Amino acid sequence: xxxxxxxxxxxxxxxxxxxxxxxxxxxxxxxxxxxxxxxxxxxxxxxxxxxxxxxxxxxxxxxxxxxxxxxxxxxxxxxxxxxxxxxxxxxxxxxxxxxxxxxxxxxxxxxxxxxxxxxxxxxxxxxxxxxxxxxxxxxxxxxxxxxxxxxxxxxxxxxxxxxxxxxxxxxxxxxxxxxxxxxxxxxxxxxxxxxxxxxxxxxxxxxxxxxxxxxxxxxx
Amino acid sequence: xxxxxxxxxxxxxxxxxxxxxxxxxxxxxxxxxxxxxxxxxxxxxxxxxxxxxxxxxxxxxxxxxxxxxxxxxxxxxxxxxxxxxxxxxxxxxxxxxx
Numbered sequence: 001x002x003x004x005x006x007x008x009x010x011x012x013x014x015x016x017x018x019x020x021x022x023x024x025x026x027x028x029x030x031x032x033x034x035x036x037x038x039x040x041x042x043x044x045x046x047x048x049x050x051x052x053x054x055x056x057x058x059x060x061x062x063x064x065x066x067x068x069x070x071x072x073x074x075x076x077x078x079x080x081x082x083x084x085x086x087x088x089x090x091x092x093x094x095x096x097x098x099x100x101x102x103x104x105x106x107x108x109x110x111x112x113x114x115x116x117x118x119x120x121x122x123x124x125x126x127x128x129x130x131x132x133x134x135x136x137x138x139x140x141x142x143x144x145x146x147x148x149x150x151x152x153x154x155x156x157x158x159x160x161x162x163x164x165x166x167x168x169x170x171x172x173x174x175x176x177x178x179x180x181x182x183x184x185x186x187x188x189x190x191x192x193x194x195x196x197x198x199x200x201x202x203x204x205x206x207x208x209x210x211x212x213x214x215x216x217x218x219x220x
Numbered sequence: 221x222x223x224x225x226x227x228x229x230x231x232x233x234x235x236x237x238x239x240x241x242x243x244x245x246x247x248x249x250x251x252x253x254x255x256x257x258x259x260x261x262x263x264x265x266x267x268x269x270x271x272x273x274x275x276x277x278x279x280x281x282x283x284x285x286x287x288x289x290x291x292x293x294x295x296x297x298x299x300x301x302x303x304x305x306x307x308x309x310x311x312x313x314x315x316x317x318x
Contacts, residue, residue, distance in 0.1 A: 005317050008310045014234060015241045015307065022242035022249065022257050118253050 025119040025169045027108035030218055032100030033210025039099065040202035043092030044195055050084050051195070080142060107218070123168040130160040151194025155184030155201045170217070176209045226309035228302055230275045235260060235268045240303045243278060243295040250292045269293065277302055 020026065080086060108115045134157025138150055162177030180201050187197040231237050238258045242249055249257075255265050272278045277299030281292045295303070 002317065005314060008313050011234075011237060012307070012310050012314075014237055018238040018241035018257065019245045022253075023245040112259070114256060117256065118249075 021113070021119075023119065023168070024171075025113070025123040027104055027111050027113050027115070027120075028169050028173075028213075029100075029103040029107040030210040030212070030214030030216075031103040031107075033206045033213060035099040035103065035210075036096040037203045037206030037208075037210060039092055039096035040206065041199055041204075043088055043095075044199035044203060047085055047088050047195055050088070119168065123165055126168055127161050127165045130157050130164055133157075134160070148191035148194070149188070151198045152184045152187035152191075155180050155187060155197060158201070159184060170213065172209070172213060172216075176205060179205055224309075224313065226305055226312070228306040228309075230271065230277065231303065231306045233268070235264070236272055239265075239268060239272060239293075240277065240295065240299065243293060244300065244303060248281065248292040248294040250290055254293070272299070275299075275302075 105115055114120070134153065138153045138157070141149060141153065159177045159180030159182075162173050162180060164177075166172075166174035166177065183197055183201045183205070187194060190197070231240065235258055239254060242254065242257055251262075251265070254269075255262065258265065269278070269280075273280060277296055278293050279296050281294065283290050283292065
């Protein structure tokens with residue numbers, strides 16, 4: 001390759017890089033995926049122990065209210081908020097969010113991009129649309145006592161979020177999204193095993209995705 | 221025809237190339253985001269923006285966010301066309317020499 005040709009090649013590389021950097025938030029770290037997945041598995045483990053060991057307390061409590069004719073099909077928000085499984089879910093989410101935030105923060109230092117700039121704001125907004133709407137919808141289902149479809153619902157709405165987000169960050173996210181969708185849909189025919197599907201989707205898939213992305217973009 | 225004639229002199233610079241690339245994939249971008257993307261000084265960026273504006277390849281929109289001025293830039297139709305031609309010319313040159 002002669003010199004001017006090499007320059008043309010570099011020009012094209014530069015164009016491609018600038019297009020990517022200006023339109024996508026590229027600092028999502030694979031390590032964030034791995035930590036989020038690990039948090040999910042730990043959370044699922046505690047949730048499973050509670051379900052097994054306290055069959056006679058909170059859950060049955062909720063079911064009693066569910067079958068109680070006076071409040072048939074409805075549970076109060078207070079009952080729901082007081083449920084131990086709900087506490088685990090919140091702690092898991094906060095821990096996963098904070099820990100993955102750290103790695104993405106470090107990555108943004110390395111790639112020299114703003115953590116809260118136009119691209120990350122656009123990404124956050126597009127992730128939020130299916131997540132918030134999904135959250136409200138699932139909340140309504142819980143209120144009506146439809147516990148069985150909550151876990152598949154989480155996976156499905158999360159999958160849609162990721163697919164929606166893929167245009168605004170590293171494109172590989174969309175494959176993670178498709179897998180979550182497939183898992184969520186399969187789960188609809190295995191109601192009652194939600195926790196296991198949940199652990200595979202939010203735990204195992206995140207870890208595999210994280211390792212793959214770390215290996216591809218951050219290894220050196 | 222020698223494809224070198226299709227290379228656009230206006231884009232014969234990494235910064236202007238960067239500005240146009242970013243404007244091709246975004247509806248509009250403000251001054252500070254461009255500055256962060258390209259990692260250059262205000263003066264340097266302003267002069268290249270002026271160059272592209274004079275060529276008719278980008279348009280400036282002045283607006284406000286609250287009281288602060290917010291100047292955004294967008295590619296014009298002519299700019300998009302010229303930039304696409306430039307990319308095609310670059311690709312052609314590389315392919316021809318293989």
